Amino acid sequence: MSFFQPPVTLFDQKGTDMTDISKRTVVKMVALTAVAAAALVGCGKKEEAPKAEAPAAAKAEPLKIAFAYVGPVGDGGWTFAHDNGRKALEKEFGDKIVTSFVEKVPESADAERVIRDMAGQGNKLIFGTTFGYMEPMLKAAADLKDVKFEHATGYKTAENMRTYDSRTYQGAYMAGVIAGKMTKTNTVGVVGSIPIPEVIRNINSFTLGAQSVNPKIKTKVVWVNDWFNPPKETEAATALINGGADVLMQNTDSPAVLQTAEKLGKRAFGWDSDMTAYGPKAHLGSAVINWGPYYIKATRDALEGKWATGQSWWGVKEGAIDFVSVAADVPEDAKKKLEEVKAGLKDGTFEIWKGPIVGQDGKEVLAKDAVADDKFLGGINFYVKGVEGKIPGGK
Amino acid sequence: MESYALLVAATLNAGTVLALAALGLLINEKAGVLNLGAEGMMLCAAIAGFAAVIHTGNDWIGFAAGMGAGALLAAIFGGLVIWLGTNQYATGLALSLFGVGFSAFAGIGYVQEKLPERASHAIPWLTDIPLLGPAFFRQHPLVYVTIALVLGLIWFLYKSRPGLVLRSVGESPESAHALGYPVRRIRLLAVVVGGALCGLSGAYISVVYTPLWVEGMVAGKGWIALALTTFATWRPARVLLGAYLFGGVTMLQFHLQGAGVDMPSQLLTALPYVATIVVLALISRNPTWIRINMPASLGKPFHPGS
Numbered sequence: 001m002s003f004f005q006p007p008v009t010l011f012d013q014k015g016t017d018m019t020d021i022s023k024r025t026v027v028k029m030v031a032l033t034a035v036a037a038a039a040l041v042g043c044g045k046k047e048e049a050p051k052a053e054a055p056a057a058a059k060a061e062p063l064k065i066a067f068a069y070v071g072p073v074g075d076g077g078w079t080f081a082h083d084n085g086r087k088a089l090e091k092e093f094g095d096k097i098v099t100s101f102v103e104k105v106p107e108s109a110d111a112e113r114v115i116r117d118m119a120g121q122g123n124k125l126i127f128g129t130t131f132g133y134m135e136p137m138l139k140a141a142a143d144l145k146d147v148k149f150e151h152a153t154g155y156k157t158a159e160n161m162r163t164y165d166s167r168t169y170q171g172a173y174m175a176g177v178i179a180g181k182m183t184k185t186n187t188v189g190v191v192g193s194i195p196i197p198e199v200i201r202n203i204n205s206f207t208l209g210a211q212s213v214n215p216k217i218k219t220k221v222v223w224v225n226d227w228f229n230p231p232k233e234t235e236a237a238t239a240l241i242n243g244g245a246d247v248l249m250q251n252t253d254s255p256a257v258l259q260t261a262e263k264l265g266k267r268a269f270g271w272d273s274d275m276t277a278y279g280p281k282a283h284l285g286s287a288v289i290n291w292g293p294y295y296i297k298a299t300r301d302a303l304e305g306k307w308a309t310g311q312s313w314w315g316v317k318e319g320a321i322d323f324v325s326v327a328a329d330v331p332e333d334a335k336k337k338l339e340e341v342k343a344g345l346k347d348g349t350f351e352i353w354k355g356p357i358v359g360q361d362g363k364e365v366l367a368k369d370a371v372a373d374d375k376f377l378g379g380i381n382f383y384v385k386g387v388e389g390k391i392p393g394g395k
Numbered sequence: 396m397e398s399y400a401l402l403v404a405a406t407l408n409a410g411t412v413l414a415l416a417a418l419g420l421l422i423n424e425k426a427g428v429l430n431l432g433a434e435g436m437m438l439c440a441a442i443a444g445f446a447a448v449i450h451t452g453n454d455w456i457g458f459a460a461g462m463g464a465g466a467l468l469a470a471i472f473g474g475l476v477i478w479l480g481t482n483q484y485a486t487g488l489a490l491s492l493f494g495v496g497f498s499a500f501a502g503i504g505y506v507q508e509k510l511p512e513r514a515s516h517a518i519p520w521l522t523d524i525p526l527l528g529p530a531f532f533r534q535h536p537l538v539y540v541t542i543a544l545v546l547g548l549i550w551f552l553y554k555s556r557p558g559l560v561l562r563s564v565g566e567s568p569e570s571a572h573a574l575g576y577p578v579r580r581i582r583l584l585a586v587v588v589g590g591a592l593c594g595l596s597g598a599y600i601s602v603v604y605t606p607l608w609v610e611g612m613v614a615g616k617g618w619i620a621l622a623l624t625t626f627a628t629w630r631p632a633r634v635l636l637g638a639y640l641f642g643g644v645t646m647l648q649f650h651l652q653g654a655g656v657d658m659p660s661q662l663l664t665a666l667p668y669v670a671t672i673v674v675l676a677l678i679s680r681n682p683t684w685i686r687i688n689m690p691a692s693l694g695k696p697f698h699p700g701s
Contacts, residue, residue, distance in 0.1 A: 277508075
């Protein structure tokens, strides 16, 4: 009865193949056009200014940059935000670079093949935009010493591979501030994707934000074990609303949760990208990631030969995280509080993870006035007080 | 108690998506054709339905567009496997892959579109009955249509003459052919009707269930529907019950999580598949159970000349 085995991997792989091929062709054409254009420009300049001291023909070949995305560019969330970053990059550097991307690259051995392919096509700077590419990229980086690898949300580095991430929990906290003011039931809900520290940290930060304006807040969490699965996200959001939550946040990649809130007359947030359009009545604001500033910095490093391995974790301060499109009916005091938090995060006078913070079991996890360092933040595997339920697979 | 009523309502809603597609596949399979392209057909129908509602503002036109898209793809599939005798498994998989890619391509312009406001579907009067109202009488009309469809299909397959002919085509196409029935045309008709129902399910997802368009949004429901026909041993009533069961398990695990009950959500996510395997193992132990209902010529091509 092999016929109903869902051949998910099969079509993922195929999908990648197809995109891959068409992208490759497009990239080639773009590259050829760019080279031709560069040659023409070079010739033109020579004719116009034969006396120019610098030989104009020596125009540098554009830096080829490739992006591997885990979802479709049209997901309206995570991958959409990365692609906006890529576009910002193109705008910033113009013909000094050529970018390309492959979408829906599965977090499996296929990722390594795609990444090696990218290097084979002459890309010298490769961005992998999901945690699951860590090992594949590390393997490729070991062999391809002349290529620079940038891996999002991971923790392993190499001489030619560094990591970058954004402090999404800051956006979650800001959403929490609004949620705490807007909930009538004092119950907020989060649709979680996969129980890894990043997501747990966001759930906690959202809760801390809500509690900062409303100490009675309780957070319900439902895990869907998927980054992108709109029907499941819808079902999870429905379950949360049926359970009494009236303001929802999600750490998944599609706008389905916001849509469900819109349909059922509750409120919710946009995540990763501005999602106002998906649920104008339900939308309370969007916690967005701007990958642009980091992509521009990384590219500048590579262009100027200053690229060195390391780890970057950018937040509000660097312009990587923002909270935008706040709904009109959010009360003024909440908006004011939001602005204070944002300004504090920007100039470093405000810390979200500053003690005393109490865990779900009532034990203090962060003593009074202690500020969590990045190592602490990177290993959060507990819920703070106010979050209900248990982390799947946790203690 | 209210939350249990809402759980029932959510289950009916989730089950309807699966039931519609699985009933379509059941009709296919009763005629002896196995169409693995459900996921692709549903995705194409989802974008067709969504686009139609965006442009016309009418859900029913959206459903019709979804059914049309499903039927069209199924007709292409039918032409290939019935007349050209291509392998049903391979062609179905190809259709699935094609549908995933094509729907993504066709949907590029609709990614951030929003559907117009719709009125609630509560049935006046009945909706106010405590518990029963929220559980049963606030559903989209298609939820009730699906139940009616199952009753109609039972009557059609087991009580009507055309239904008997359809089943004979799936059981023994040679005999049906010898009796003078146009086996290939009947199979094509069944495939097209099945595709239309898969299409309706796809459009229901993008227009009602998760009213938006994002790439790949059917997210495996087509494969679950395929599993469901086997799970239900090709009986329409069991398809409906199975659909509610699968939908119910999904909703239940989310509700339990939301209620803070401690249990591994991964295990519950896998439950529908585990259940299918258990049922398969059981019916395989007693061959008469499966043989009575499984169309004998399922997946086998038919050449009138041979």
